[in-house]
Amino acid sequence: METQHTNGARRAFLGTALGALATVGLGAAPAAATARRGCRRIPPSGIGMHLYTMRTVLAADFAGTLEQLADIGYATVGVSGRHGHSPAAIRQMLDRARLKAVLEHVGYDVVTGTRLPQALQDVHTLGGQWIVVPSLPGSLHSPDGYREVARQFNRAGLAARESGLKLLYHNHGSDHEVVDGVSLYDITGGASPPSM
Numbered sequence: 001m002e003t004q005h006t007n008g009a010r011r012a013f014l015g016t017a018l019g020a021l022a023t024v025g026l027g028a029a030p031a032a033a034t035a036r037r038g039c040r041r042i043p044p045s046g047i048g049m050h051l052y053t054m055r056t057v058l059a060a061d062f063a064g065t066l067e068q069l070a071d072i073g074y075a076t077v078g079v080s081g082r083h084g085h086s087p088a089a090i091r092q093m094l095d096r097a098r099l100k101a102v103l104e105h106v107g108y109d110v111v112t113g114t115r116l117p118q119a120l121q122d123v124h125t126l127g128g129q130w131i132v133v134p135s136l137p138g139s140l141h142s143p144d145g146y147r148e149v150a151r152q153f154n155r156a157g158l159a160a161r162e163s164g165l166k167l168l169y170h171n172h173g174s175d176h177e178v179v180d181g182v183s184l185y186d187i188t189g190g191a192s193p194p195s196m
Contacts, residue, residue: 048076048102052134059083062090066097079126080105080134087125094127103130103168108137111167112152120163131160132168141174143182150191157192
């Protein structure tokens with residue numbers, strides 16, 4: 001199987017550029033310029049934190065971490081790891097902190113298996129809108145594997161839509177590889193009906 005990396009240089013550049021901006025604090029400059037013009041591109045309710053990036057501190061103090069995120073201005077979160085808490089308990093912590101969950105990361109095996117209905121209910125309990133598959137098993141990294149992924153995503157996407165949610169996939173660099181002359185991403189993207 002022949003694999004081509006189509007975006008390695010671009011990803012390295014973006015990672016370095018974004019890291020440099022964060023290091024020198026230039027991220028605040030566009031916001032300050034926008035504020036001076038009297039407009040705000042992102043409403044306060046649109047500023048969110050993906051909790052995967054906070055996994056270490058959440059494991060030590062889930063509720064306290066949520067409170068701190070709210071105190072510094074976050075309005076929404078994406079749940080990624082419950083750290084032993086039920087969806088209902090997390091929802092209570094979110095409500096106390098005045099945060100809203102917009103999504104939950106749920107494993108491919110759950111979304112494609114018999115636990116999908118419970119996962120959809122859990123996202124509803126959290127108050128989210130999206131059930132998100134964060135990654136795919138390496139065994140599916142082939143054109144045939146991605147065709148199976150597309151089939152499974154269409155089935156799960158329909159179930160999500162019928163429950164009032166949407167199914168998302170958090171793609172990564174390897175999803176954009178060309179394997180045996182076929183773009184893996186194009187397989188999954190091209191196999192979904194427009195209504196999904």
